[in-house]
Amino acid sequence: MSYTVKVNGMNHVVDVDGDAPLLWVLRDIIGLTGTKFGCGMALCGACTVHIDGQPARSCITPIESVGNAAITTIEAIGDTPTGKKIQDAWLDLEVVQCGYCQSGQIMSASALLASNPHPDDAAIDVAMAGNICRCGTYSRIRAAIKQAAARSDIRGRG
Amino acid sequence: MDTEAFAHFGSDVLADPLQTGVSRRSFLKASAAAGGGLLLGFALDCEEGDAAAGTFAPNAFIRIDRDGAVTLVMPQVEMGQGTYTSMPMLIAEELEVELSEVRLEHAPANDKLYGNPANRSTQTTGGSTSVRGFWEPLRRAGATARNLLIAAAAQTWSVDVDTCRAEKANVIHMPTGRRISYGNLVDTAATLPVPEKVALKDPKDFKLIGTPVKRLDAKEKVTGSAQYGIDVKIPGMKVATVAACPVFGGKLESVDDSKAKTIKGVVQIVRLDDAVAVVADHMAAAKKGLAALAIKWDEGQNAAVGTADIITQLDAASKNPGVVARKEGDVEKAMAGAAKKLEAIYQVPFLAHATMEPMNCTVQVRSDGCDVWVGTQVATRAQRTAAEVTGLPLEKVQVHNHLLGGGFGRRLDIDGVTRAVQIAKQVSTPVKVIWTREEDIQHDLYRPYYYDRMAAGLDELGMPVAWTHRVTGSSILARWAPVAFANGLDRDAVEGAAKPPYTLPNIQVEYVRQEPPSGITTAFWRGVGPTHNIFMVESFIDELAAAANKDSVDYRRALLDNSPRAKAVLELAAQKSGWGQKLPPGSGRGISVQFAFGTYMSQVAEVAVAKDGGVRVQRVVCAVDCGMVVNPDTVRAQIEGGIIFGITAALHGQITLKNGRVEQSNFDNYQMLRINEVPAVEVHIIKSTEAPGGMGEPGTAAVFPAVTNAIFAATGKRLRKLPVDPGELRSV
Numbered sequence: 001m002s003y004t005v006k007v008n009g010m011n012h013v014v015d016v017d018g019d020a021p022l023l024w025v026l027r028d029i030i031g032l033t034g035t036k037f038g039c040g041m042a043l044c045g046a047c048t049v050h051i052d053g054q055p056a057r058s059c060i061t062p063i064e065s066v067g068n069a070a071i072t073t074i075e076a077i078g079d080t081p082t083g084k085k086i087q088d089a090w091l092d093l094e095v096v097q098c099g100y101c102q103s104g105q106i107m108s109a110s111a112l113l114a115s116n117p118h119p120d121d122a123a124i125d126v127a128m129a130g131n132i133c134r135c136g137t138y139s140r141i142r143a144a145i146k147q148a149a150a151r152s153d154i155r156g157r158g
Numbered sequence: 159m160d161t162e163a164f165a166h167f168g169s170d171v172l173a174d175p176l177q178t179g180v181s182r183r184s185f186l187k188a189s190a191a192a193g194g195g196l197l198l199g200f201a202l203d204c205e206e207g208d209a210a211a212g213t214f215a216p217n218a219f220i221r222i223d224r225d226g227a228v229t230l231v232m233p234q235v236e237m238g239q240g241t242y243t244s245m246p247m248l249i250a251e252e253l254e255v256e257l258s259e260v261r262l263e264h265a266p267a268n269d270k271l272y273g274n275p276a277n278r279s280t281q282t283t284g285g286s287t288s289v290r291g292f293w294e295p296l297r298r299a300g301a302t303a304r305n306l307l308i309a310a311a312a313q314t315w316s317v318d319v320d321t322c323r324a325e326k327a328n329v330i331h332m333p334t335g336r337r338i339s340y341g342n343l344v345d346t347a348a349t350l351p352v353p354e355k356v357a358l359k360d361p362k363d364f365k366l367i368g369t370p371v372k373r374l375d376a377k378e379k380v381t382g383s384a385q386y387g388i389d390v391k392i393p394g395m396k397v398a399t400v401a402a403c404p405v406f407g408g409k410l411e412s413v414d415d416s417k418a419k420t421i422k423g424v425v426q427i428v429r430l431d432d433a434v435a436v437v438a439d440h441m442a443a444a445k446k447g448l449a450a451l452a453i454k455w456d457e458g459q460n461a462a463v464g465t466a467d468i469i470t471q472l473d474a475a476s477k478n479p480g481v482v483a484r485k486e487g488d489v490e491k492a493m494a495g496a497a498k499k500l501e502a503i504y505q506v507p508f509l510a511h512a513t514m515e516p517m518n519c520t521v522q523v524r525s526d527g528c529d530v531w532v533g534t535q536v537a538t539r540a541q542r543t544a545a546e547v548t549g550l551p552l553e554k555v556q557v558h559n560h561l562l563g564g565g566f567g568r569r570l571d572i573d574g575v576t577r578a579v580q581i582a583k584q585v586s587t588p589v590k591v592i593w594t595r596e597e598d599i600q601h602d603l604y605r606p607y608y609y610d611r612m613a614a615g616l617d618e619l620g621m622p623v624a625w626t627h628r629v630t631g632s633s634i635l636a637r638w639a640p641v642a643f644a645n646g647l648d649r650d651a652v653e654g655a656a657k658p659p660y661t662l663p664n665i666q667v668e669y670v671r672q673e674p675p676s677g678i679t680t681a682f683w684r685g686v687g688p689t690h691n692i693f694m695v696e697s698f699i700d701e702l703a704a705a706a707n708k709d710s711v712d713y714r715r716a717l718l719d720n721s722p723r724a725k726a727v728l729e730l731a732a733q734k735s736g737w738g739q740k741l742p743p744g745s746g747r748g749i750s751v752q753f754a755f756g757t758y759m760s761q762v763a764e765v766a767v768a769k770d771g772g773v774r775v776q777r778v779v780c781a782v783d784c785g786m787v788v789n790p791d792t793v794r795a796q797i798e799g800g801i802i803f804g805i806t807a808a809l810h811g812q813i814t815l816k817n818g819r820v821e822q823s824n825f826d827n828y829q830m831l832r833i834n835e836v837p838a839v840e841v842h843i844i845k846s847t848e849a850p851g852g853m854g855e856p857g858t859a860a861v862f863p864a865v866t867n868a869i870f871a872a873t874g875k876r877l878r879k880l881p882v883d884p885g886e887l888r889s890v
Contacts, residue, residue, distance in 0.1 A: 017422050020442035028397055028440035033389035034382020036563070037441070038514055039595045043825040046514060074382030090380045094372060094791055097799055098238030099379030100514040100563030106380060125834035132825060134514045134564050135238045136802025137795075138833040 003063050007032065008076035018064030022056075023047045025063050026073060034074035034103050038132070045131030046100065048107040049073050055111035057130075074103035082113040082148070089148035097135035105131050109145050118149050219299050220249060222307075226327055226341030228253065229261045233272035233281065234288040235535055236375055237565035238799070239854045240792035241288045243373045245296060247788055248289075251366045252300030252359060254324040255340070262374065264559040267537035283535045284570045284682060286755040286852025289788055293850050294358075301356040303347075310346035311338050361786060361847065370791035375561070387533035387560040388518040392588040395520065396425060398581055399444040399592050402433040402601050405457040405818035407677025410434060414452040421447045428584045435581045441592055460675050460818035465607075468674050468815070469505070472609035476503075476630035480668030481646040483629075484656040487664030492624035496615025500705055504612060504694040505879040507812035509605035509683055510820075510828060515563020516598040519578035522588035527554040528579065529588075533562035535569040543572045547579040566803070567682035570638070571603050599828055600820040603681030604813055606632035607674070608651075608690045612698045620706020621716065625662045627655050627694065630670040632680040646671060653687030654859065658695050659724040659753045660717035678815075684803055688754035688859035693880065696750040696863030701876060710749050710867065711737055723783050724751055726844060727760040730781035734842050735762035741872075744768070745776075748867025750860045757784040757851030761801070763837075763864035767872045771884030775805050775837040775865055780857065782841065785848035793853050794841045800857025801839055806831040807858075808865050812881050 002015050005022075007030060014029050021040075026032045026049070035058055038046030042057035049058045050072040077083030086109045089095075096102050105128070112119055112127035119127065124142055133141070221229040230249055236242035246260045265272040265281070273279030276291030304324045311329035312319040315336065322329050328337045361367070378384040403409060413434050415427040423443025428435040436447035493499065520531040521544070528548050534540045537557045544555045562569055578591040593601070608631035615624035633648040642649065647669055649656075656667045674680070683689065703713035711732045718725040728751045731737075737747060744767050751760040764777040780797050787793055810829040814821045822828040866877045873887055 016440070016442060017446070019446070020440070024440050024442035027389075028442070031391060032382075033385075033391070036514070037388065037516065037592070039825050040445075041595070041824055041826070044514070044830075078381060087380045091372070091376055094370075094376065094795065096238075096373065096376050096379040097240070097795060098236075098514065098562060098564045099375065099384055100386060102379050103382050128833045130832075132514065132830045132832065134512060134566075134803070134830065136799035136806075136831070136836075138802065138831075138836040139798060139839060140795075141833065142836075 003066070005063065005066055005071060006068065007071045008073060009070075014063065016063060019062045021059050022049070022061040022063055022066060022071070023058040026058060032073050032075055036100055036103055038101065038104070042130075043132075044101070044104075045108060046104040048104040048131065050077070050107060050111060053111070053114065055108050074107060077107060077110050080110065080114070083110040085148040085151055086110045086113060086144070089144040089151070093140050093144045093147060095137050095140040095144050097137055101131060101133045105133065105141055109141070109148070113145065113148055119145065219296065220253070220303055222303065222340055222344050224341050224344055226259070226339050227261060228255050228259050228327070228340075229263055231263045231265045231272075233265050234274065234292065235264070235283045235533070235559060235562055235565070237283070237533075237535070237562035237569070239288070239796060240373060240789060241283070242375045243371060244289055244788045244792060245292060246374060247366045247371055248292060248296035249300040251364060252297045253304050255327045257366065257371060257374065259327060260374070265537070267541040267557040269538045281536065281538045282570070283565070284567060285686065286757075286854040286856070289850045290756055290852055297358050298356060301358055302352060305353050305356050306347040306350050307340055307343045309350050310343040313350070314338065314343070314346060367788050368786070368790070371789055384561055386515050386563045387520070387531060388515055388563065388592065390520045390531040390560070390590060392520060392522065392531070395588040395590055396437050396439065396585065397441045397444050397590050397592065398428070398435045398437040398585070399441060399448055399594060400433055400435040400577065400581065400597060401448055401451070401453065402597065403455045403457070404600065405455065405460050406675070407460045408432065408458040408818070409456040411454040411456040413454070417452070418447040418450040421450055426585060427451070428581050430580055433577070435591065437581075437585055437589055445594065457818060458677070460677055463675050463818045464816050465814045468607060469609065472607060472630050472672050475670050475672035476609050476611050476628060478670055480628050480630070480670035482666065483647055483649075483652040483669050484665060484667040489624050489626055489664045489666040492664035493613070493615040493626075496623050497618045498616040498620070498705060499613065500616070500701055501611070501613045502698060502701060502878055504610045504697060506608050506690045506693060507814070507880060508607050509807055509811050510599050510602040510813050510822070511564075511566045511568035511683060512599060512825075512828060512830070513562075513564030513566060513568050516595055517568070517574040517593040518591060519575050520588060520590040521578045521582035523548055523579065523582045527556070529556045529558065530575060530579070531558045531560065532575055533560040533569060534572065534575070535562070535565050536572060539572045540575045543576045544579045547576060548583060566684040567686070568602065570682050573603065573679075595825070596823045599822055599824065602813075603679040605683035605689070606634065606680040610694045612694060614698065614702055616702060616706060620702070620708060622662055622702055624664045626666045628668045628670060629655055629691065630672050632673050633671045634680050634682055636671065637679070638682070650682075650687040652691065654691030654752065654754055655687075655695060657753075659721040659751065660699070660714070661720050662717070684800070685855040685859040688752060688855070689804075689862070692750065692752045692754065692859045693862040693866070696752065697866055697876070697878065700748070700863070700867045700870065704870070709738075714749070714751055718751075721753070723758045724753055727751060727758045727781040727783050730842055730844065731760035731762050731779055734781065734840065735764070735779040737762060742766075744872055746868045746871025746873070748864045748869070748871055750863040750867065752856065752860050754859055755852030755856050756849070757782060757853065757856045759783075759856045759860050761860045761864040763861065763868045765865060765868040765872055767869060767887050769888070769890040771887035771889070773809060773865075773869060773882050773884065773887065774835070775809075777838045777840075778861060778864065779840045780842065780860070781844065782856070783844040783846050783848075784851035784853055784856075785846050786850050787843060788850060790843060793843060796853045797841045797857035798839045800855065801861045802831055802836060804858040804861035805837070805865060808862050808880055809882050
């Protein structure tokens with residue numbers, strides 16, 4: 001069956017079964033590989049994207065459930081004010097190691113900051129506990145979220 | 159550099175010991191690059207003729223183009239540990255170029271050109287050896303190139319080389335201030351004789367080394383553009399996913415694929431001896447197709463095997479004498495005369511690696527060659543297995559290495575490449591094989607189960623007069639590098655046990671090899687030998703201190719007179735942690751000290767044990783002396799992350815078997831530490847002028863005993879088996 005999905009502002013027509021997870025539509029059909037496969041069961045958060053601004057695990061999101069919703073992936077999150085702030089803070093604090101989980105971490109953190117501009121530790125725990133980092137960059141993730149929240153302006157890194 | 163100095167630090171046990179070792183890469187060579195430019199590589203004796211004939215090796219470390227662009231071909235892979243920043247720093251320091259001007263390329267598979275001197279000259283990234291192996295050679299490569307460029311400038315200007323210096327990719331004539339860019343010098347430089355000896359900078363003159371340079375791979379990793387093996391896109395490529403027999407050693411009996419074939423997007427079912435793969439247009443269809451297969455397995459001889467059977471075998475084996483790894487003094491006599499004796503059995507479980515990027519490998523097999531796209535810690539091994547499976551000559555196999563979404567030892571093995579090539583042989587297009595998380599965990603190669611017997615004799619003052627440690631478990635080396643498994647001794651299996659930093663007058667350390675049932679394969683896991691042995695040794699030392707009624711820090715300090723660097727990290731960690739200060743009830747501090755991977759480290763963990771037995775690690779203070787530091791922020795990051803990796807295993811990690819199958823399958827039952835469980839970590843680096851030590855793994859090894867010793871301090875319960883069992887700690 002054919003579905004039209006709106007990803008990062010562009011419409012894509014894909015011909016797949018309705019139960020095909022959004023993750024694989026993004027990665028294998030549309031070719032946006034920034035969204036990662038980690039577990040396939042919404043246990044690790046590596047596949048997090050935004051659906052109409054809300055964080056969602058694309059590995060368990062059937063394409064037929066997406067409808068006309070606007071999907072944002074890591075490739076375009078830097079175009080949003082919070083996404084840019086989060087990415088800048090990630091770079092400032094040298095969060096990444098292997099980096100594989102960081103697309104999902106950044107998508108979760110961006111969604112958190114968009115809905116809660118000044119999250120406390122408890123709010124960070126709730127929003128981020130679904131994202132696993134095997135390299136153990138959690139403390140820097142927490143610090144980067146706080147730094148991004150503390151920045152009232154949106155300065156680029158030049 | 160003296161790689162032999164590291165010989166017993168375990169770094170080199172990962173390597174194939176087939177090489178002649180230290181000095182094969184004895185000189186550098188320069189040559190003209192295709193299309194102009196200077197190529198500088200480490201030449202081997204056998205290639206001298208090539209250089210004389212005016213050709214050049216395309217596999218050089220450094221390439222400087224006419225436009226001034228500097229390319230560094232990375233011999234070591236990036237799996238998070240920061241090599242793609244530290245290696246360029248080593249070159250750029252001597253070459254006098256800005257790091258922003260350095261471009262990085264993954265090295266092709268070639269042991270001769272890219273072998274790691276600290277890993278017996280094989281192209282292996284493991285054992286915390288990248289900086290140790292390339293610390294000297296890459297600086298020398300940079301310095302030699304700089305010298306050639308300066309000489310080229312001096313020749314161009316007809317001035318003395320001593321009146322010229324290099325700065326920011328330019329050579330400057332100091333008396334006149336004239337300058338000329340590297341790009342404009344490369345053609346001349348390529349014609350000049352390579353200096354036999356170049357002076358390396360005095361460390362006090364370092365501009366980059368020792369500074370917290372930003373990671374060069376960070377930007378692509380926060381924007382989603384970084385390319386891991388799993389992200390490869392090849393024209394015409396299909397995607398496959400695989401199911402291997404759930405019982406280790408079992409075979410495929412039959413498969414009914416009639417339903418799977420009707421699924422939209424499924425293109426082919428591939429049958430192998432012990433597995434089935436579904437090839438499809440995309441992973442969604444491949445997974446759906448796999449789920450629709452009706453598979454019959456011949457479960458084979460392991461169909462009834464459980465973890466308890468394996469432990470029983472280990473226990474029996476551990477009662478036999480082992481191969482002696484170290485023997486000093488007279489243990490029996492000292493034990494007989496001891497005022498007090500202690501004995502204990504320590505156990506650590508099988509562990510999976512669970513890299514965030516599941517196993518994957520993309521392969522195209524053609525009649526005239528084979529391409530492999532993968533992120534691997536061992537590119538040349540990947541090349542060899544592809545050649546063996548296809549029957550092609552080695553040089554017809556191209557390995558295209560990628561960023562690794564975690565390695566931790568998992569990608570030191572090439573079973574995934576072997577499997578992917580087996581599948582690709584039956585597929586006419588390029589095919590990307592992706593393991594589901596369940597297949598990744600249930601068909602990992604596991605950190606061995608170890609079952610160690612420890613004993614000690616104490617004198618009247620409670621100090622050790624005899625120490626014995628018998629390590630029993632699988633030999634990874636016997637499989638991975640059989641030649642290194644000499645006379646029944648696996649040096650990796652006893653690393654951290656054979657040479658504790660303490661003065662122990664009578665000591666005997668033995669190794670008993672006991673393999674799990676055939677079909678269950680063991681492998682290196684972050685921290686290799688020390689990750690289990692430091693737990694045993696540092697827990698048992700703590701038992702001795704307790705038996706002697708002495709403070710854990712004082713007791714260790716008294717045994718470290720002959721190891722001042724170990725004593726210094728111990729004292730610093732104790733001081734920074736507030737050792738001795740009171741903690742609330744149910745809380746405790748534990749300490750560990752280790753020398754491993756050429757690095758001295760001490761950690762103090764603070765834990766709180768709840769009434770239900772739940773353990774929370776609240777704080778870890780780490781003191782480290784890793785010699786000269788290339789990038790202090792990388793050192794911190796590796797310790798922070800290594801500690802999380804270790805706590806994850808200490809609290810949650812175990813792979814168990816039932817009916818020949820792994821019981822864990824995904825992150826719900828093979829749990830990872832999450833952000834809400836993370837302790838505060840402090841890292842204190844001791845300034846040192848010693849040779850650099852390894853940093854990828856020490857942080858993981860040191861944390862296990864720090865945590866369990868802290869649990870002992872909090873509860874009085876000595877945990878001798880991992881992972882921590884809250885049931886043992888319950889107080890209600």
